[in-house]
Amino acid sequence: MxxxxxxxxxxxxxxxxxxxxxxxxxxxxxxxxxxxxxxxxxxxxxxxxxxxxxxxxxxxxxxxxxxxxxxxxxxxxxxxxxxxxxxxxxxxxxxxxxxxxxxxxxxxxxxxxxxxxxxxxxxxxxxxxxxxxxxxxxxxxxxxxxxxxxxxxxxEVRFVEDKAGPPNRAYLKLWDVFTRFGISPGPGEHCLDLGASPGGWTWVLAELGCRVTAVDRSPLASPLMDNPLVEFRSGSAFGVDPRHVAEEYGHVDWLVWDVACYPKRLLTWVQRWLEHGPACAMVCTVKFQGETDAESAAAFKAIPGSRLVHLTHNKHELTWIRRAGGVPFP
Ligand SMILES: C[S@@+](CC[C@H](N)C(=O)[O-])C[C@H]1O[C@@H](n2cnc3c(N)ncnc32)[C@H](O)[C@@H]1O
The missing domain is CATH 3.30.2130 (VC0802-like)
Known part of the structure; x- marks a missing residue:
């Protein structure tokens, strides 16, 4: 002033x-x-x-x-x-x-x-x-x-939208994360997309030239199923065991998670991943069902080196982001 x-x-x-x-x-x-x-x-x-x-x-x-x-x-x-x-x-x-x-x-x-x-x-x-x-x-x-x-x-982070490529508008959340924090995976990096269907996030990652393993109970939209950078695996996200991820999926650079589940359940899963999984970058949607679970939100926010934000295209949900190795955000 x-x-x-x-x-x-x-x-x-x-x-x-x-x-x-x-x-x-x-x-x-x-x-x-x-x-x-x-x-x-x-x-x-x-x-x-x-x-x-x-x-x-x-x-x-x-x-x-x-x-x-x-x-x-x-x-x-x-x-x-x-x-x-x-x-x-x-x-x-x-x-x-x-x-x-x-x-x-x-x-x-x-x-x-x-x-x-x-x-x-x-x-x-x-x-x-x-x-x-x-x-x-x-x-x-x-x-x-x-x-x-x-x-x-x-x-509010507003984009010129792509009406032709992605199968839904969820891709805007990942664009928002990458723009807001100035980080994103590069060509050849391996991303594990849990709860990936119909594939908005997978589409973003493949467009960046990443290799994507997409896990969901439902298949991806058809063009993504044929994309050579994308491997679809049918199954439960909770079945991905952080202790065995390297044997089952190879080296993981980015883990992204968009599964609807109670925040407490996701928190337990994330804590397990942080303890036993690879030190990859992580982006997880914390979805609230009914009441906002403020206690779980506070626990996510308190994880060292991470950020919890409400993205422009988040609804009743927050997005938790952690850089590889927990390197703090500037
Ligand atoms: C909000 S959608 C994901 C949207 C996706 N990120 C996109 O960009 O298109 C949530 C997905 O989680 C999947 N899902 C729910 N529970 C799951 C589970 N236990 N394991 C794997 N996928 C699950 C649903 O089938 C659904 O496709």
Whole structure:
């Protein structure tokens, strides 16, 4: 923040997390739960404003946040021009999350440089310029943070979709992981895709030139069954024993998992894999059935060197990611 802003407003001393639509409760619960464990006084100062949840204190990643506003400020203003000027004085690029005073917020947004937010092609780098987040708290108060954790508007990773190649839209989740974290398997690497049918993820991996062993009870969509890079094995994902995986499947570079099962069952399976299996990169969808199992989610999040996120195309589910060998994410 520059001097003009320092004199015009004040720091809230925390982070504002933005919930995906429909998952506001999950985000608030996660924020409160984490703070109650580490800083009960801060937990009492949590507030929500629509989809925004304020967490006092240092930044802590939240799985249910699609974007996080770092060090937000409260900026009082009188006119629309004054509001737009205050934001422009801080930096160029701002993305509005409209919660209150929608018309006034839209008029201020109209006076700011437009945020493009066009869908990207898979493989293209994410936008490089920082993107701030802002909202109107009330008629005369802007809440704004010049830095957020995502370069995408409101943290939503949108792609130019491929309507011809993949058999379903699940491929967008894997594209999101690879784009967001800047990691992906390379040509010739061996990927084990558990719960692979009809094959959206297998398609992504084969398109990257990987060899894919796809395990499911149901076959893949027909073009994938004939793809020379893909070997389909009919069977249960739970039958893949991490202790014997090398003999049965050879060296595995990436393990991806998209099987619908209770999070506790997946957690046990993952812990077993981490103890006995190869130290490959892992991407697993943690699917909730009915109630969100916050306890299992917290246990996934606590696995060292891993990340738990709600991807743009995740529904009532989170995605757990671990790099090969548990190398921490930057
Ligand atoms: C959400 S779909 C996977 C979608 C897939 N990732 C894609 O991109 O097309 C879940 C799959 O898990 C499979 N499945 C469920 N239980 C399984 C099990 N115990 N072992 C293997 N596959 C299982 C289902 O047959 C289903 O095809």
């Amino acid at each position: 520059n001097d003009a802003t320092h004199t015009a407003g004040y720091s809230l001393g925390g982070t504002i997390h933005l919930a995906p639509r429909g998952f506001e409760e999950q985000l608030e619960h996660e924020v409160r739960r984490e703070l109650e464990d580490s800083d009960p006084e801060a937990a009492r100062r949590v507030w929500t404003h629509g989809r925004l949840v304020f967490a006092p204190g240092p930044y802590r990643p939240m799985a249910w946040a699609q974007n996080s506003w770092l060090d937000p400020w409260r900026i009082p203003f009188d006119s629309i021009n004054e509001g737009a000027r205050a934001l422009k004085a801080i930096q160029r690029n701002w993305c509005l999350t409209s919660i209150a005073e929608h018309r006034r917020a839209a008029l201020i947004a109209g006076a700011l440089p437009p945020v493009k937010g066009r869908p990207i092609r898979f493989g293209e780098s994410p936008p490089a310029s920082p993107l701030g987040g802002w909202t109107l708290w009330d008629r005369n108060t802007i809440i704004a943070a010049p830095r957020t954790t995502s370069p995408f508007p409101e943290g």
